[in-house]
Amino acid sequence: MPVLIVGSIALDTVKTPAEEHADLLGGSASYASVAASFFTSAQLVGIVGSDFPQAHVDYFQSRQIDLEGLQKVAGESFRWSGEYMTDMNVRETRSVALNVFEHFTPHLPESYRQTPFVLLANIAPALQSHVLDQMARPRFVVVDTMDLWITIAKPDLLALLARVDLLILNDSEAKLLTDETNLIRAAEAIRGYGPQYVAIKKGEHGCLLFGDPAKQEFFSCPAFPLANLHDPTGAGDCFAGGLIGQLAREDTPEITFEQLKRAVVSGSVVASFNVEAFSLERLRTLEPKEVEDRYLEFGRISRF
Amino acid sequence: MPVLIVGSIALDTVKTPAEEHADLLGGSASYASVAASFFTSAQLVGIVGSDFPQAHVDYFQSRQIDLEGLQKVAGESFRWSGEYMTDMNVRETRSVALNVFEHFTPHLPESYRQTPFVLLANIAPALQSHVLDQMARPRFVVVDTMDLWITIAKPDLLALLARVDLLILNDSEAKLLTDETNLIRAAEAIRGYGPQYVAIKKGEHGCLLFGDPAKQEFFSCPAFPLANLHDPTGAGDCFAGGLIGQLAREDTPEITFEQLKRAVVSGSVVASFNVEAFSLERLRTLEPKEVEDRYLEFGRISRF
Numbered sequence: 001m002p003v004l005i006v007g008s009i010a011l012d013t014v015k016t017p018a019e020e021h022a023d024l025l026g027g028s029a030s031y032a033s034v035a036a037s038f039f040t041s042a043q044l045v046g047i048v049g050s051d052f053p054q055a056h057v058d059y060f061q062s063r064q065i066d067l068e069g070l071q072k073v074a075g076e077s078f079r080w081s082g083e084y085m086t087d088m089n090v091r092e093t094r095s096v097a098l099n100v101f102e103h104f105t106p107h108l109p110e111s112y113r114q115t116p117f118v119l120l121a122n123i124a125p126a127l128q129s130h131v132l133d134q135m136a137r138p139r140f141v142v143v144d145t146m147d148l149w150i151t152i153a154k155p156d157l158l159a160l161l162a163r164v165d166l167l168i169l170n171d172s173e174a175k176l177l178t179d180e181t182n183l184i185r186a187a188e189a190i191r192g193y194g195p196q197y198v199a200i201k202k203g204e205h206g207c208l209l210f211g212d213p214a215k216q217e218f219f220s221c222p223a224f225p226l227a228n229l230h231d232p233t234g235a236g237d238c239f240a241g242g243l244i245g246q247l248a249r250e251d252t253p254e255i256t257f258e259q260l261k262r263a264v265v266s267g268s269v270v271a272s273f274n275v276e277a278f279s280l281e282r283l284r285t286l287e288p289k290e291v292e293d294r295y296l297e298f299g300r301i302s303r304f
Numbered sequence: 305m306p307v308l309i310v311g312s313i314a315l316d317t318v319k320t321p322a323e324e325h326a327d328l329l330g331g332s333a334s335y336a337s338v339a340a341s342f343f344t345s346a347q348l349v350g351i352v353g354s355d356f357p358q359a360h361v362d363y364f365q366s367r368q369i370d371l372e373g374l375q376k377v378a379g380e381s382f383r384w385s386g387e388y389m390t391d392m393n394v395r396e397t398r399s400v401a402l403n404v405f406e407h408f409t410p411h412l413p414e415s416y417r418q419t420p421f422v423l424l425a426n427i428a429p430a431l432q433s434h435v436l437d438q439m440a441r442p443r444f445v446v447v448d449t450m451d452l453w454i455t456i457a458k459p460d461l462l463a464l465l466a467r468v469d470l471l472i473l474n475d476s477e478a479k480l481l482t483d484e485t486n487l488i489r490a491a492e493a494i495r496g497y498g499p500q501y502v503a504i505k506k507g508e509h510g511c512l513l514f515g516d517p518a519k520q521e522f523f524s525c526p527a528f529p530l531a532n533l534h535d536p537t538g539a540g541d542c543f544a545g546g547l548i549g550q551l552a553r554e555d556t557p558e559i560t561f562e563q564l565k566r567a568v569v570s571g572s573v574v575a576s577f578n579v580e581a582f583s584l585e586r587l588r589t590l591e592p593k594e595v596e597d598r599y600l601e602f603g604r605i606s607r608f
């Protein structure tokens with residue numbers, strides 16, 4: 001089954017203590033749709049300017065990503081620039097130019113409106129809701145968000161959460177959204193807002209998946225041990241894309257917690273590869289066999 | 305097989321946002337030996353003053369802990385007082401009175417010197433080395449330490465590390481000891497100092513166990529999900545005690561990485577119970593069946 005993915009498409013400039021690169025392919029929907037493409041076919045909804053390199057479009061197509069929902073308009077593409085400190089967990093945004101993204105209204109082609117699996121990658125929650133408004137009843141909706149929207153658009157975010165199945169966010173965002181310092185209590189509070197499932201990402205500490213506590217639905221996914229992170233940009237988007245891609249690949253009428261566990265591991269696998277090089281470079285050479293092998297590795301490092 | 309445990313024995317005053325209690329049984333060796341007693345018999349080496357309550361001695365004895373190595377001298381017992389903030393991961397030491405502990409020299413009874421499993425719980429590294437000096441060739445030596453010793457007694461600590469099999473420390477201590485920001489590289493650096501194995505505790509994020517990378521010896525142990533922490537004091541000591549206790553219970557001529565994984569989980573199990581109440585209160589009522597059940601739970605929450 002295909003997955004529909006909406007989010008940002010950007011040209012990034014990224015600086016780490018070791019390197020700096022400009023005009024990299026970036027944005028939440030770019031990372032997520034390429035990540036998903038290792039598991040199923042993706043339908044990409046986003047916007048780019050007239051400066052957007054054809055090479056990036058060609059790359060999406062080489063990954064079998066459907067671009068009917070990609071709007072190309074006059075003007076400059078969304079640009080983001082960020083810098084990572086010696087501790088690669090600390091990032092500073094150096095500049096943001098929304099450009100054509102400022103007036104983006106996601107419009108779904110007719111052929112996307114019945115797609116059963118939906119990832120609302122990280123963009124403003126009002127836009128994420130607008131996508132759902134255009135869809136028939138999807139089977140499973142995953143939403144990713146960030147601290148910015150919790151701070152400036154919390155009512156929009158809460159309205160959206162009542163309509164989704166799984167919320168992905170990181171640990172500090174979970175605490176910010178719920179005013180809880182304990183992640184177990186934070187996840188319970190979030191489930192009270194609507195989503196049946198919550199995935200809390202903890203960077204180098206892995207990820208926690210929460211479902212119904214009465215059914216003991218709890219999963220702790222390890223982080224893959226990496227001695228060198230080259231560029232953490234897009235790790236969260238790859239996680240979300242790999243997760244929804246794996247769900248769509250299994251394509252069952254009902255989504256079980258066991259399936260969601262496998263999906264969380266699949267997302268973690270793609271994210272762990274993505275941080276091994278700048279931008280999407282590592283994913284360009286990634287082979288299905290490597291994805292399968294690392295999935296097994298995730299099992300090996302947590303089994304006892 | 306018995307385990308020998310040396311460390312501090314204290315009377316603690318602990319304040320959390322919810323409660324405050326004084327004259328609690330505390331100290332690294334107290335927690336560790338009670339934790340180990342759920343798996344095997346412990347031999348306790350430490351010092352207390354004439355004010356040390358007989359009830360605490362009785363409790364050690366009720367746990368079958370051998371007290372031939374417990375020195376009782378004139379003067380006051382070691383006292384520690386600390387306060388936890390709303391985020392229970394943040395602790396402030398309010399006062400420390402070393403008292404009789406200031407001139408403690410661990411002296412091993414003849415009957416302890418052949419003990420095959422040794423835990424050097426958290427005390428000054430020179431004292432930890434002094435214990436090893438008195439021993440025949442032990443089969444497996446585990447050492448726990450803290451940021452204080454890394455800062456004020458690093459040469460002593462490095463001299464000790466050349467003689468031990470497993471070092472336990474937390475993530476910030478691993479970074480402090482090695483000047484590495486990445487835990488995989490930090491663990492490799494520590495293995496270079498001597499210990500074949502390194503366990504890096506990450507509090508609410510679980511624990512990582514490192515062995516030989518060439519043999520893919522890496523294990524990520526999850527944290528048990530707890531919605532309420534009542535008192536984190538002694539969690540690290542319980543982890544160390546449960547770990548060495550489990551190794552001694554299995555009592556094999558060679559210690560394998562698979563055994564160490566089970567030992568890390570066993571330590572995590574006891575620590576997860578201990579934080580559910582003040583001081584050692586939870587361990588006083590803990591049943592072997594509860595320990596076994598939670599061990600299985602640790603498997604369930606990380607399996608996919």
